[in-house]
Amino acid sequence: MNTLIIALKILKQNFTQPANLIILVIVPLVLIQLLGTALSGVFSASNNIAEISLAYQVVDKGPIGEAFEHYLKIATKNSSDSIDNRDEGLKQLEQAQYQAFVVMDEKAEKIDLYFNNAGGISAGIIESLIRAFVNDYDFKMALNMKDSEQAEIPIEFNENYFIDKTLNRTVQADSMDHMAILMLSMFVLFGAFLVSYTIETEKANLTINRIYSAPVKKESIFLGIYIGNFVSQLAMVLCLFLLSNFLLGIYFGENILKVLLILLSEVFLSVSIGMALAMLIKDTKALKALLNVLILSFVFFAGGYGPLPEVPFFQTAKLFSPMTWVKEGLFEVIFNGSSEKVMPAILICFGFGLLLMGLSFIVTSRRKEI
Amino acid sequence: MIRISGVNKKYQDIKALDHVDLEIGKGELFGLLGPNGAGKTSLIKILCGLLSVNSGDIFINGLDLRKDITSIKRIIGIVPQDLAIYKDLTAYENIRFFASLYGLKGKALKAAVEETLEFTGLSDSARKKPKTFSGGMKRRLNIACGLAHSPKILFMDEPTVGIDPQTRNHILESVRQLNRKGCTVIYTTHYMEEAESLCSRIAIIDHGKIIAQGSREELQSLIKDYNRFVVTMKQSYSIVIDTLRKIQGVLRVEQQGPRVLIDNDLGIDNLEQIISYFTESGFKLHDFRMEAPNLEMVFLTLTGRKLRD
Numbered sequence: 001m002n003t004l005i006i007a008l009k010i011l012k013q014n015f016t017q018p019a020n021l022i023i024l025v026i027v028p029l030v031l032i033q034l035l036g037t038a039l040s041g042v043f044s045a046s047n048n049i050a051e052i053s054l055a056y057q058v059v060d061k062g063p064i065g066e067a068f069e070h071y072l073k074i075a076t077k078n079s080s081d082s083i084d085n086r087d088e089g090l091k092q093l094e095q096a097q098y099q100a101f102v103v104m105d106e107k108a109e110k111i112d113l114y115f116n117n118a119g120g121i122s123a124g125i126i127e128s129l130i131r132a133f134v135n136d137y138d139f140k141m142a143l144n145m146k147d148s149e150q151a152e153i154p155i156e157f158n159e160n161y162f163i164d165k166t167l168n169r170t171v172q173a174d175s176m177d178h179m180a181i182l183m184l185s186m187f188v189l190f191g192a193f194l195v196s197y198t199i200e201t202e203k204a205n206l207t208i209n210r211i212y213s214a215p216v217k218k219e220s221i222f223l224g225i226y227i228g229n230f231v232s233q234l235a236m237v238l239c240l241f242l243l244s245n246f247l248l249g250i251y252f253g254e255n256i257l258k259v260l261l262i263l264l265s266e267v268f269l270s271v272s273i274g275m276a277l278a279m280l281i282k283d284t285k286a287l288k289a290l291l292n293v294l295i296l297s298f299v300f301f302a303g304g305y306g307p308l309p310e311v312p313f314f315q316t317a318k319l320f321s322p323m324t325w326v327k328e329g330l331f332e333v334i335f336n337g338s339s340e341k342v343m344p345a346i347l348i349c350f351g352f353g354l355l356l357m358g359l360s361f362i363v364t365s366r367r368k369e370i
Numbered sequence: 371m372i373r374i375s376g377v378n379k380k381y382q383d384i385k386a387l388d389h390v391d392l393e394i395g396k397g398e399l400f401g402l403l404g405p406n407g408a409g410k411t412s413l414i415k416i417l418c419g420l421l422s423v424n425s426g427d428i429f430i431n432g433l434d435l436r437k438d439i440t441s442i443k444r445i446i447g448i449v450p451q452d453l454a455i456y457k458d459l460t461a462y463e464n465i466r467f468f469a470s471l472y473g474l475k476g477k478a479l480k481a482a483v484e485e486t487l488e489f490t491g492l493s494d495s496a497r498k499k500p501k502t503f504s505g506g507m508k509r510r511l512n513i514a515c516g517l518a519h520s521p522k523i524l525f526m527d528e529p530t531v532g533i534d535p536q537t538r539n540h541i542l543e544s545v546r547q548l549n550r551k552g553c554t555v556i557y558t559t560h561y562m563e564e565a566e567s568l569c570s571r572i573a574i575i576d577h578g579k580i581i582a583q584g585s586r587e588e589l590q591s592l593i594k595d596y597n598r599f600v601v602t603m604k605q606s607y608s609i610v611i612d613t614l615r616k617i618q619g620v621l622r623v624e625q626q627g628p629r630v631l632i633d634n635d636l637g638i639d640n641l642e643q644i645i646s647y648f649t650e651s652g653f654k655l656h657d658f659r660m661e662a663p664n665l666e667m668v669f670l671t672l673t674g675r676k677l678r679d
Contacts, residue, residue, distance in 0.1 A: 005470050013458055206454040210515065213418040214471035215443040 002216040006224025007231065010198060014232035020194060024236045028183040029243055032250070035179045054080040054126060055089050055098040064108035068133065072102070075129050090114060100126045131307060180250040181334065184240060185326045186304045188266045191233045192295055195274025198229060200284060218365045222279075226357070230271045237263055253334035258342050262329045265349035269322055272353035276360035298323045322348050371396040371523065371554050372417070377426030379412055379578070386412040388578040390426070394556060394571075399549040401569030402558040403665060409578040410558040411451060414525045417556070418448050430523065444472065447521030449513050451528040451558075455500050461487065461511050462496040465518045472519035486518040489544065506537030513541065523554045530564065542568055562665040572665065576673050586665065593663050593671045596621075599632040599644060602657035609653070617643045622670070628656070633667060 014020050054076050058065040072080045081098075083089040089101040093114055101114040113130055202208040202225075211221055241263065244250040252259050273294065281287040299305065301314070302323035308314040318324045322345075329345030332338045372394040379387040387409050394400045402410050415421040417428065419439045428435040430442045455464050465483045474482055487493045490510040500508050513529055526545065530538045545568060549555050559565050565572050566586055573583035582589055609630060611623045619636025634640060638660070648655055663671075 002471055005467070009456075009459070009467050012463075013456065016458060205456070206450055206452050207456060209415075209418075209420055209450060210448065210454045210468055211471065213420055213443060213446070213448045214468065215440050215473075216471050217440070 002214075002220045003224040003227065006211070006216075006221060007228035010225060010228025011232050014194070014198065014229070015235075020232075021236070021239075024187055024191060024194065024233075025239050025243065028187040028240055029247065032176060032179045032183050032244055032248060035183075037176075052076045052079050052126060053098045054100050054102065055083045055092060056080055056102040056104075057083050057086055057089055058104045059106040060104055060108035062108060065104055068104050068108075068111075071133055072129075102126075102130060176248060177251050177334075180244050180248065181327060181330045182304060184237070184244070184263065185266065185302070185323050185330060186299050187240065188233075188237055188263060188326075189270050189273075189295055189298055189323055191236070191267065191270040192274035192277075192291060195229045195233070195271050196278040196287060196291055199225065199275065199278035200287065204284075218367075219361070222361055222364050226271065226275055229275065230267065233267045233271055234264065237267055251334065254337060255333050255339070258333045258339060259330060262326055262333070262342060262345050262349075265346040265353070266322070266326045269349040269353040272356040272360075276356035279360040279364050297321070302327055322352060325349070371398075371431055372556070373427075373429045374413075374417075375427050377413075377416065377428060378424045379409075379416060379421065380424050385578050387416075387423075390575075390578070390580055392573055392580060392583065394554065397549070397552055397554055398571060399545070399555045399557065399569050401565040401572040402556065402575055403560070403562065403565040403572050403669070404558075404575035405560050408560075408575045410575060411527055412578075413575075414448070414527045414556070414558060417525060418446060419443060445522040447516040447519065447524045449516040449524065449526040449529050451531060453500075453508050453512050455508065455511050455515060457501045458499060460497050460499055461492050461503075461514070464500070464511060465514050468515045469518035474519055482518050482520065486514045489517075489547075490514040491540065506533050506540075509533050509537060509541065513544065517548065517553075521553065523556070524548060526555060526557045528558055528560070530559070530561070538564075562669070566665055574665070574669055574672065576669075581672050582668065589665060589668050590663050593635070593668055595637050596633065596635045596663045596667055596671055597637065598661040598663070598667065599630075599634065599641070600657075600659045600661060601630040601632065601644075601648060601655060603628045603630070603648070604654040604656045607651070607653040609648075609651070614644070614647055617647070620644070633670070635671070 054072065056069070056072055058069045060068075069082070083092070083101075086103055089098075089103070092098055093101040099115065103112040103114075104110070105112075111130060111134060113127065115126075199208075202211075212218075241252070241260075245252060274291070277287055277291055277294075281290065298321040301308070301318045301321040303318065304323065308318060325341070325345040325348045329341040332341040372392070374390055374392040377387055377390040378385070390409075390413065402413065404410050412421060416423055417430070417435070419435065419442065431445060433442050435442060456467070459467065462483060465486055466479060469482050469486075470479055484493070487496050490513055492507065492510055492514060495503065495507060500511055503511065509529065513526070516526075517524055529545075530541055533541075542564065545555055545557065557565075557569060569586075571583065571585055572589060573580050574589070575581070582592060606628045609623075609625055611625065614620055614623045614630075614632065617634075617640055619634040619640040620632055621635055622631075622633040624631045632644060634644075645658075
């Protein structure tokens, strides 16, 4: 009963604080809209790409090469030319007939990108286009730009670019969908800040002393705080999910239940991180610092602030970020209809969350002083 | 009702409580008087189960604090020194939340909350959030949250710090009323006047030690030869404090404009010398009174320093 009383109190506090709703619901919605619109050129073939002149040589004659060539034509609105010889391409680049020259090798394993000095903003756009293609998920989106007739052709790739061998080509994901998933997985993790803030405020206001001086078991207090935060976080995530779907028209695929399960597991993790650190660390400054480092690292290594460099360190580090797994699980289930990465994402979030929650529960219940 | 024996509490190398022994009877309004940092709050926190002791025994209502903490918590209430209220919940919600943790529910809970609001004079502001309250109202809400569940024992830790005289009087009267209803109140303060006017028995604590305890009269009797001469001169002459201090029995001299306070421990044996100092110095006197020893003097005599040092 006391657990419920404490949980309800936290629920009420979290939902009567406009700041919480703004930070965890409104801000991500606005960011999805703003960043989605700003990056729409990278994702959408229908947008204009100003004054691009691009030459390319696709040595690979297989499906990837074919897809790449097709992608370049659509992305540059046919302002790209095919050149059969690398030397010839480089020569024309030096003569400033093109702003960039792209070469995909015969095994479709490497793309070389050359610029001339006149590159400027267009060079940045071209690089973004190529990065978008190379990026695992952006690559799939680029392929999705094919018209529906071609898209029905099953393509099998033996390269590392793909995890799934069949693609759901009926889905045309745009930058808004991409941003929505990124923001959703990122802001769920940011919920850890709200949880730790709730507990810190309780400690700073000394109301926690009042609760502990009441005839309530420590375990009930712990669970009450946990449940209250978990339910309020989950409700805010559902709000964000529904609003982004209905207001912004974000596509969440056919397997809504699996999408929600992944988000639920991430909420569990986020609340566990916030709660564990706030319960275990008494010093406020140390708590804030550790929470910042942990959460922001997770987001950074999951590519939340932009694509990671293609170097082994970052590629390994990203595997240690739960957000990477959440993001990939969501992308897979939404755009490819594949459940292959759903379970790993859920298990990692629940596993890590349970570990943290268990640890803080044991420490809190054994603590003799408040 | 409360028996504390040989309680020690250390924070690393600092002794917060040093072999504290106290007995507080049922229905008492017991004062714990001491300067800031004397150990009052530590003792209250220990009695509420928020801190553990290094050694010693505490029994409340016959129950061992170490073994029966949950049962003890059911009959106690706490009003902490600092405001411990939710600023984002209304006064009603604050009181209801804390009262419900003691098992109150339904109509009983509603009645208890309303009665407490009435008692603390907050009925009109029940649906307002504390962020709109004055300092005094916040203090009253802080008290309300500690007593809505009708505790048998109420710990009040300096509940009148930093408030206006009117609110202070209201709070003190509320404490008396609670006590009259049968609630045992343990009231900590560093205001000597509060302890004197409110409490039936007082313990004086300093540096974690109980240095004296008893009724006001019993404490005053500890320094029966002590008194204070209050000399009022016709104008603010500059007196030579050192000369007055040299008179046998004079402990302390303080000038407040034309008023001179002289604490001494020789009764009236040195009265003639003191008067002579003023007349021989040419200072014309307007009034002369002798005050009986108060708790401030008791504390000063026992510790060598003022309560508010």
